[in-house]
Amino acid sequence: MIVFRYLAREVLITMSAVSATLLVIIMSGRFIRYLAQATRGIIDPSVLLWIMAFKIPGFLQMILPLGLFLGILLAYGRLYMDSEMTVLTATGMSQQRLMLYSLAPALLVALLVAWLSLGLTPKGAEQADRILNDQDSLTEFDTLEAGRFQKMRNSDRVTYVESLTKDRTELGGVFISEKRRSEDGTKERGITVLVANSGRQEIHPDGSRYLILEDGYRYDGTPGGAEYRVTKYDAHGVLMPKAEVNADVTDREALSTRALIDSDKPRLKIELQWRLSLPILVFVITLLAVPLSRVNPRQGRFLKLLPAILLYMAYLALLIAVRGALLKGQLPAGIGFWTVHVLFLLVGLLMLYWEPLQLSWKARRSVQEVAHG
Structure with missing residues (x-):
């Protein structure tokens, strides 16, 4: 023993x-x-x-x-x-x-x-x-961090904010870069850059979320090209992609x-x-x-x-x-x-x-x- x-x-x-x-x-x-x-x-x-x-x-x-x-x-x-x-x-x-x-x-x-x-x-x-x-099921707002560039899964959009409130509804110093693609999604058609002094989240009754940017500029063009379109806006709405939920x-x-x-x-x-x-x-x-x-x-x-x-x-x-x-x-x-x-x-x-x-x-x-x- x-x-x-x-x-x-x-x-x-x-x-x-x-x-x-x-x-x-x-x-x-x-x-x-x-x-x-x-x-x-x-x-x-x-x-x-x-x-x-x-x-x-x-x-x-x-x-x-x-x-x-x-x-x-x-x-x-x-x-x-x-x-x-x-x-x-x-x-x-x-x-x-x-x-x-x-x-x-x-x-x-x-x-x-x-x-x-x-x-x-x-x-x-x-x-x-x-x-x-x-x-x-998290949206871009749920994982957004101030002072960090962030790319969402299966998305061509990169987002950056300088400041963010605790309830994640008010943003300051917003920068968004997104690739534009053809309707079938196979070809790139340029890039869109949005900059704004501030932004806020807006939820519609159907559950869709919009980022309302205020006092900023929009730049549309093709990287490497000389032609860009610059648009100044007081308010501009951006539809946030819906996350795929598998409960x-x-x-x-x-x-x-x-x-x-x-x-x-x-x-x-x-x-x-x-x-x-x-x-x-x-x-x-x-x-x-x-x-x-x-x-x-x-x-x-x-x-x-x-x-x-x-x-x-x-x-x-x-x-x-x-x-x-x-x-x-x-x-x-x-x-x-x-x-x-x-x-x-x-x-x-x-x-x-x-x-x-x-x-x-x-x-x-x-x-x-x-x-x-």
Whole structure:
């Protein structure tokens, strides 16, 4: 029992450190992408942390299996390097018993991954999608910041204001540049620049919004050309584009597991199989990691690390490829994911029993040689 607690603690501590490092790296990359969208005025900076918080379960369900895999490799590899595993082997610790001890932390991680993939991740994805859909409904006034040039999504207009009231209805020092296009939208027909000392927002009964500019100039022309038309105005109305609102969350990753179980749609059944595959992945990679962690102290603990990572990446990449093939209807839904799991399960069993089989074969051969000698 002491040995079991010691091995489990080593694996879980190493797994936690590796998983935390991977989580920080992945979240940093995703946060930078959202931050770039915020700087372009696509989303409100105040919701960035909420989006990242709701995305964490989805990150963890993919990170924890890899963290466990690397945790077993690094923890057991250190024991082999320090000859601790040699001492345990001399006291009766076989590879099969080591595997049984390793299945305990694997069961804990599998339960956590199942909770994430079947429960928390869909809820987090639903909330994140709702926030992003709400951001899609924002108008130019909702994301406008004083002193910053801003371009709206799918728009040829760039807006700049020197000052902006808190209720975002009164603007000062307005500059708007917009490309003019042909009726079919394929050809540019010049550029229009509007400058005004002040502006205000006006909402009509039909919901359309206008920016009323006051005391300014309008410049129409073609960049590089000499002909420009300059118009001075006391008041000029600019129609603000309406944002496309998608209030319904239809992403299958955001649907609850209960909804997937009750659905007869093939794509939703495939999503359910994918969620169930992640906990199974944990047990299979544990079976792969235990024999791969066995190293010779003379060779170094990191000798098998790169091949092990490549094997794990092949496993995960094959699952993702099968998922894509199933969604395209190229594979039968009943055998897709399970074929991959069985394949790597057999690989793990082969690696686990390969050395005992070799020793048994060599022993029989030696007995035969002595008998015939």
